[in-house]
Amino acid sequence: MQRFLDPNVLAGISTLDLLAKTVVDGFVAGLHRSPDFGFSQEFAEYRAYVPGDDLRHVDWNLFARTERCYLKRYRGETNSQLTVLLDASNSMLYTSGPPKKMDYARYLAASLFYLAIHNQRDAAGLIVFDDEVREYIRPATRTGQLARLFAGLERAEPRALTDFGKPMKHLQNFLRRRGIVIVISDFYEQPETIVRTVAPLRFHGNEVVLLHILDPQEIRPVLRGSAILVDLETDKRIEVVPEYARTAYRAKIDAHMEELRSRARSAGMDYQLLVTDQPLDRALREYLSLRQAEN
Amino acid sequence: MGFLAPWFLLGLAALGVPVFVHLLRRHKTTPRPVSSLMFFERGTQSSTRHRRLSYLLLFALRSALVLLVVLAFANPFVRRAAADANGRLLLIVLDNSFSMRAGTRFSDAKQQALALLAAKPPAQKAQIMSLGGQLEVRTQPITDDTQLRVALESIQPGDGHASFGELGRAMRTLAQTVHGPIDLHLFSDMQHTAMPANFADMVLSDNVTLRLQPVANRPAPPNWTVESVDAPTALSDPKDPKRSRVQAVIAGFNTPAETKSVSLVVNGKTISTRKVLVPAAGRVPVEFVPLDVGYGLNRCEVRIEGGDAFPTDDASVFAVRRSDPDRVLLVHALGDTRSPVYFGSALSAAAQGSFVMQSVAAEQATDLDPSKYGFVVLSDAVTLPSIFEHTLAQYVAKGGSVLITLGTSAARGTHIPLWGGEVKDTHDYARTGSPVSVGQLDFSYPALEQVQPGPDNGGWGVVKVFYAAVLDADQARVAARLTDGTPLLLDKPLGEGHLLLFASGLENLTNDLPLHPVFVAFVDRAARYLSGGQSLGGSRLVDSFLQLRAAAEPVRAVPNVEVIDPDGRRPLSLSEARTAQSVRLERAGFYRIRFANGRDALIGVNPDRRESDLQPLPEDVQRLWTGSSGGGADQSAGAASIDAKNRTISLWWWVMLFAFAVAVAETVLAGVYMGTQREEV
Numbered sequence: 001m002q003r004f005l006d007p008n009v010l011a012g013i014s015t016l017d018l019l020a021k022t023v024v025d026g027f028v029a030g031l032h033r034s035p036d037f038g039f040s041q042e043f044a045e046y047r048a049y050v051p052g053d054d055l056r057h058v059d060w061n062l063f064a065r066t067e068r069c070y071l072k073r074y075r076g077e078t079n080s081q082l083t084v085l086l087d088a089s090n091s092m093l094y095t096s097g098p099p100k101k102m103d104y105a106r107y108l109a110a111s112l113f114y115l116a117i118h119n120q121r122d123a124a125g126l127i128v129f130d131d132e133v134r135e136y137i138r139p140a141t142r143t144g145q146l147a148r149l150f151a152g153l154e155r156a157e158p159r160a161l162t163d164f165g166k167p168m169k170h171l172q173n174f175l176r177r178r179g180i181v182i183v184i185s186d187f188y189e190q191p192e193t194i195v196r197t198v199a200p201l202r203f204h205g206n207e208v209v210l211l212h213i214l215d216p217q218e219i220r221p222v223l224r225g226s227a228i229l230v231d232l233e234t235d236k237r238i239e240v241v242p243e244y245a246r247t248a249y250r251a252k253i254d255a256h257m258e259e260l261r262s263r264a265r266s267a268g269m270d271y272q273l274l275v276t277d278q279p280l281d282r283a284l285r286e287y288l289s290l291r292q293a294e295n
Numbered sequence: 296m297g298f299l300a301p302w303f304l305l306g307l308a309a310l311g312v313p314v315f316v317h318l319l320r321r322h323k324t325t326p327r328p329v330s331s332l333m334f335f336e337r338g339t340q341s342s343t344r345h346r347r348l349s350y351l352l353l354f355a356l357r358s359a360l361v362l363l364v365v366l367a368f369a370n371p372f373v374r375r376a377a378a379d380a381n382g383r384l385l386l387i388v389l390d391n392s393f394s395m396r397a398g399t400r401f402s403d404a405k406q407q408a409l410a411l412l413a414a415k416p417p418a419q420k421a422q423i424m425s426l427g428g429q430l431e432v433r434t435q436p437i438t439d440d441t442q443l444r445v446a447l448e449s450i451q452p453g454d455g456h457a458s459f460g461e462l463g464r465a466m467r468t469l470a471q472t473v474h475g476p477i478d479l480h481l482f483s484d485m486q487h488t489a490m491p492a493n494f495a496d497m498v499l500s501d502n503v504t505l506r507l508q509p510v511a512n513r514p515a516p517p518n519w520t521v522e523s524v525d526a527p528t529a530l531s532d533p534k535d536p537k538r539s540r541v542q543a544v545i546a547g548f549n550t551p552a553e554t555k556s557v558s559l560v561v562n563g564k565t566i567s568t569r570k571v572l573v574p575a576a577g578r579v580p581v582e583f584v585p586l587d588v589g590y591g592l593n594r595c596e597v598r599i600e601g602g603d604a605f606p607t608d609d610a611s612v613f614a615v616r617r618s619d620p621d622r623v624l625l626v627h628a629l630g631d632t633r634s635p636v637y638f639g640s641a642l643s644a645a646a647q648g649s650f651v652m653q654s655v656a657a658e659q660a661t662d663l664d665p666s667k668y669g670f671v672v673l674s675d676a677v678t679l680p681s682i683f684e685h686t687l688a689q690y691v692a693k694g695g696s697v698l699i700t701l702g703t704s705a706a707r708g709t710h711i712p713l714w715g716g717e718v719k720d721t722h723d724y725a726r727t728g729s730p731v732s733v734g735q736l737d738f739s740y741p742a743l744e745q746v747q748p749g750p751d752n753g754g755w756g757v758v759k760v761f762y763a764a765v766l767d768a769d770q771a772r773v774a775a776r777l778t779d780g781t782p783l784l785l786d787k788p789l790g791e792g793h794l795l796l797f798a799s800g801l802e803n804l805t806n807d808l809p810l811h812p813v814f815v816a817f818v819d820r821a822a823r824y825l826s827g828g829q830s831l832g833g834s835r836l837v838d839s840f841l842q843l844r845a846a847a848e849p850v851r852a853v854p855n856v857e858v859i860d861p862d863g864r865r866p867l868s869l870s871e872a873r874t875a876q877s878v879r880l881e882r883a884g885f886y887r888i889r890f891a892n893g894r895d896a897l898i899g900v901n902p903d904r905r906e907s908d909l910q911p912l913p914e915d916v917q918r919l920w921t922g923s924s925g926g927g928a929d930q931s932a933g934a935a936s937i938d939a940k941n942r943t944i945s946l947w948w949w950v951m952l953f954a955f956a957v958a959v960a961e962t963v964l965a966g967v968y969m970g971t972q973r974e975e976v
Contacts, residue, residue, distance in 0.1 A: 091330040091331050092330075094328065094330040101330070188330060188331040188333050215330070218329075218330055227327050228326045228327065229326070229328075229329045229332060229335055230326045230327065230328045230329065231328075231329065231331055231332040232328050232329065232330055232331075233330075233331065234332070236332055237326060238332060238336070238337050240335050244335070244336060245335075248336065249335060252334040253334050
């Protein structure tokens with residue numbers, strides 16, 4: 001089943017719904033049975049009857065055996081709300097080999113939507129942003145929501161620059177109900193800025209997850225001789241020597257990821273680094289884990 | 296400097312390839328997109344400079360490689376003066392033949408050669424040779440002046456006869472191995488007798504420049520010499536006037552008519568003197584009778600009294616062995632009475648023979664000891680007592696000789712004693728109609744060497760053969776054949792001895808040889824050859840070879856030979872004494888020799904009398920000779936100066952070698968650079 005989660009295999013699937021179904025079915029079938037997942041009416045505890053309690057909750061079978069009156073309590077269960085914030089800036093176009101970071105992000109978002117709506121019957125919504133909010137699909141569970149989300153993902157072609165500050169101000173207005181907010185981006189911004197702009201989402205009781213999408217070449221770049229590098233967002237060019245890419249760059253990118261992880265944790269957010277040559281299950285597992293914790 | 300193929304210089308346009316690759320193309324770097332330049336910085340200046348240095352070194356190597364390959368194809372050359380010490384080989388040939396002993400010729404020639412050697416440039420190679428009885432290489436081509444000088448000074452005058460023909464052949468051979476020019480300086484008296492019969496033998500190769508350095512004065516000084524001596528090798532009766540005589544010929548070269556005293560010296564004692572009038576530049580015979588010598592080996596000498604320009608050649612030495620007559624055993628068939636008569640008569644009539652014949656029938660030969668006889672004759676004795684045949688085989692193996700004749704008995708028995716073969720057939724020419732004669736003769740064979748070639752084969756042509764045996768001539772030397780090709784006279788070595796086989800009889804029934812005068816001469820020479828007496832004394836010429844042992848494979852332990860030269864030294868080493876088949880008589884004087892068969896000999900050795908004629912080559916012949924060589928006729932004395940001609944030296948090989956070295960360096964450097972790139976990937 002693991003092969004259905006391999007990004008290289010997913011790149012060969014043309015439609016997002018089929019792709020999401022493949023990923024999620026493969027992921028769920030691969031899960032072990034767990035006490036945390038799989039029951040909608042879940043028994044929680046027995047409690048002694050006190051006057052005023054609703055007699056409908058009395059366990060009469062137990063009363064018949066023991067002549068003691070106990071109430072049978074169940075774990076309360078509510079539907080959650082998933083909102084995916086997808087970065088559609090030009091930097092997401094980068095790739096050193098299929099898939100592109102943007103495609104990987106689409107697969108990831110589609111899989112999350114499918115898992116949420118089809119399996120968990122959660123409401124799911126999508127916000128596509130770059131330096132502004134380009135598309136907003138309100139979270140819902142109604143029929144056709146999954147198709148709308150997939151269509152929104154298809155339309156999310158990268159363009160413009162990344163600017164977390166400007167769109168996040170508008171997002172405050174969209175996310176009034178508590179739920180799970182997953183931000184998918186390559187986070188080419190100072191960690192302090194990122195956390196500062198995303199942290200307000202947390203104030204409404206949302207669980208916020210930062211999914212950091214990077215290409216392997218962005219973590220360990222290799223240069224054959226001096227090269228002229230072009231910034232995909234700003235079109236700025238500089239000449240870089242291989243020695244720098246081997247040493248200083250790697251140190252800087254490692255420090256950047258570590259700082260982002262640290263600051264996110266400090267702000268009560270989860271952080272996951274996803275490299276485009278790795279399977280998608282880590283992100284799905286993260287979502288289910290958060291949903292369980294929320295309940 | 297120039298180029299032999301300058302059109303290839305157009306290939307220098309290929310230099311544009313490394314220029315393009317290194318200086319133009321490297322600026323065109325394909326931009327590479329990245330997500331963000333947030334973590335990138337511009338490359339530091341030092342790193343870029345290091346990379347540029349590598350590029351420039353590689354660029355220089357590649358440009359040099361292209362340049363060198365183009366130059367190699369253009370074939371550059373330089374012109375150097377021919378006086379280049381490395382270019383020409385200075386070859387000094389010093390004549391040390393016998394005639395160079397006359398006056399101060401040899402010392403003058405050596406001084407001139409030393410002077411030439413001293414003027415040689417230090418870096419020029421030189422080689423020393425001496426021309427005597429043969430051309431001897433004294434040094435290899437070297438530049439060490441000390442070694443060359445020592446080699447030159449070590450040359451001493453010899454007793455051999457020089458031949459310019461041999462010099463020419465040696466130079467032609469040398470020119471095939473030494474490809475550069477050779478300056479040949481010949482220091483010689485330029486005797487005209489050293490000139491070969493064919494002038495073409497003297498012609499030198501094109502790369503040999505001959506410079507003659509004559510040391511003899513013109514005209515040649517008068518010189519008398521003992522041209523030849525005819526004396527018996529062995530003598531049994533000094534009172535016999537027919538045999539005990541010495542005949543000499545006194546010759547004068549470039550001499551006026553003059554009366555000369557000629558003496559016969561035996562063992563250092565003058566026993567007879569004659570006065571003879573030698574005509575101007577002529578010859579006169581002198582005879583000494585009798586030759587009174589004692590028993591044993593005697594050192595004899597015919598000497599001209601009174602000095603001349605070349606006193607060294609005024610004597611001629613020879614050795615005479617006096618002994619009792621050698622006994623000859625003739626074994627014949629019982630009914631054969633004619634063979635002993637004819638052979639015995641011829642043997643006693645031989646002029647120089649000293650033999651006494653004993654004839655015995657084959658059946659009575661059982662107890663005879665062959666070692667007491669000089670040689671043995673088996674006349675038509677195809678059947679011998681086995682004991683005698685065995686004794687006879689041992690006798691031959693130790694050095695004895697046997698003459699086997701095959702008469703009519705050959706038709707009855709096929710086995711030939713000692714010979715090892717069988718009679719295959721017999722030819723009875725009398726019955727078939729016409730007798731045959733002797734068709735082919737080997738005049739160099741010792742038993743026939745007195746016979747002169749002619750229409751009648753020296754007398755053998757009139758001999759009629761009526762009956763002859765036919766046998767296999769394998770491993771035998773055929774000295775005579777009949778006109779139908781049947782071998783008549785065969786020689787086969789056996790151990791240290793010889794077997795001489797006459798395929799017909801010694802009587803007048805199977806041939807009429809005994810009735811002809813040539814029979815006496817044949818018996819005389821054959822007897823001397825078979826007895827070995829002719830090699831035990833007499834005289835030889837310098838540089839002739841003397842056979843020390845039979846050429847056949849030894850049938851028993853190899854005996855040593857012993858040779859003592861006129862100076863009392865042993866020219867043969869111990870190993871050579873066990874294996875040498877012959878010895879070269881290099882010195883004039885008396886040689887004492889003990890042959891492998893144990894017999895002692897004393898041999899007088901005289902220089903070739905052509906060396907006594909001191910007349911030099913005519914001037915025109917000398918000019919013709921030097922003109923035939925590659926260097927023209929420049930004969931300036933002490934010509935150490937060498938022509939200053941320019942010669943072209945191609946540098947192709949060196950350029951290619953350098954290009955190869957640059958290619959290796961470029962490969963290594965590029966490999967290191969590319970290796971770094973692979974490590975990065």
